Amino acid sequence: MNDHAFFVPAVVLAVVVVLGGLAWWLTARAARLDRMHVRVETTRAALDAALLRRAAATEALAASGALDPASALLLASAAAEATAPLEELEREVVESDLTRALRAVLTPGAVQVLHDRREALVEELLADLATACERVVLARRFANDAVVAARRTRGRRVERWAHLAGRAPLPRTFDVDDEPPGLAPRSAGRPPAPGVRRAG
Numbered sequence: 001m002n003d004h005a006f007f008v009p010a011v012v013l014a015v016v017v018v019l020g021g022l023a024w025w026l027t028a029r030a031a032r033l034d035r036m037h038v039r040v041e042t043t044r045a046a047l048d049a050a051l052l053r054r055a056a057a058t059e060a061l062a063a064s065g066a067l068d069p070a071s072a073l074l075l076a077s078a079a080a081e082a083t084a085p086l087e088e089l090e091r092e093v094v095e096s097d098l099t100r101a102l103r104a105v106l107t108p109g110a111v112q113v114l115h116d117r118r119e120a121l122v123e124e125l126l127a128d129l130a131t132a133c134e135r136v137v138l139a140r141r142f143a144n145d146a147v148v149a150a151r152r153t154r155g156r157r158v159e160r161w162a163h164l165a166g167r168a169p170l171p172r173t174f175d176v177d178d179e180p181p182g183l184a185p186r187s188a189g190r191p192p193a194p195g196v197r198r199a200g
Contacts, residue, residue, distance in 0.1 A: 033150070037168055043143040044174070046142070046143070047139040047142075047143040050135040050136045054098070055079040055080075055082040055098065058102065058129060062076040062079065063076065074104070075102065078098040082095055092176045096178075099176065100177060102133070102180065103179070105181075106183065111184075111186075114126060136178050137179075140174055140178055146171075147173045
């Protein structure tokens, strides 16, 4: 009788300990997943800021008078579309369009002509655009890495069975063409390229 009296509380205590440990373990995993979602949001916000800066740098170059009217209009139009409020898939399209417009206008020859002018404003605009383009590449890489990590974790059995992600939508990568044009000066002496006005 006495043994039975001690056995029941011991079993109850063991069950409580096991359930408490399981709850703590699931809570820890849920907290980790929540931190990953926060990282997805943070890196995406940084990517959005980088994309806006690239569009602004493009608009500044287009408005500088360094390019011929057709090229300036092409860049200004692509940059304006990239700053418009759009759905995710539409934004991927317009950001890729801006990248391709930059490469079409700022060919190696055209960039060299701009550098050959040795105009401080043009050099500053090119440097700002180059930095903006580089930051887009890095920001997109960090954002997509965060998404991949979150999706991988959410795909594990425990996270799926326990619904640890709650109602949070499944994040997706931001897939665009972000290969920037080469904006550094090259060898001098090349003939002027289409899309660039001669100095004077």
